[in-house]
Amino acid sequence: MTQARTQPRAANDTYKLPPPLFDARCKACWFVVGLLVLVVASFWSLDLQWGQFFSVEAARSMGRFLAEFAPPDTSPEFLSKVALGAWETLAMSALGTLLAAVAGLALALPASRLHQDDTAWGRAPTRLVLNALRSIPELVWAALLLISAGLGPFAGTLALAFHTTGVLGRLFAEAIENT
Structure with missing residues (x-):
């Protein structure tokens, strides 16, 4: 076994001082402090009645x-209401996935390069569409589609279909390119 030897410090070694408060490394710290101040200020401006929140009646x-x-x-x-709601949810997810599989396959063909010499002129715009569909979560799609499709299972089905189209289209395009 060898023992580690400690070297004595040279006289000209300098010690590193901590960065000043407004250094680039502390900008994240100041951002968090500012964010906390804004959160506290927003709670203060809400006019919450904390006495009622902690009352006996509450x-x-x-x-x-x-x-x-x-x-x-x-x-x-x-x-029976719970069973109907569960059946409606399963039907929404099944139909949304079926629509997404069909649309994803239709978008995967132009989004993939079929062979080495393929120019694939539609590849970039189609991948942009797939990325846009995939990047927006289902809940945001549902909120957007409530405006146009109305409240009900149709908006939820379309929201699942839109997001899953982006996911499946990208997977199908990569699978086509790999084969």
Whole structure:
């Protein structure tokens, strides 16, 4: 076993001082401090009534809300509503995925280069469309589509289809290029 030897410090070694507060490394620190100040200021400007939040009536209301979880509601009309909602959700996801698979395959063909000498003139714009579809989450798509499609399962189905089209189109395009 060899022992590590410690070298004595030379007289001309300098010690590094911490960076000043306005140095580039502390800009992130100042950003976080500023963000916290803005959050505290926004809570202060909301005119929240903290006394009512911590009142006895609020505690009773919260207790009543939690107590309703204890015996689950197993009435037939409630269970039929839950079953209908679950079936609607499964149908939305299945139909959205089916629409996305068809649209993704249709967009994957122009988004892929079929052989080495292929000019693929539509590759860049189609990949841009796929990236745009993929980058927007389903919840944002649903919020945007509520305006045009209205409230209901149709907007949710389209939101799932749009986002999943971007994901599947990119996967299909890469699979086509790899083959």
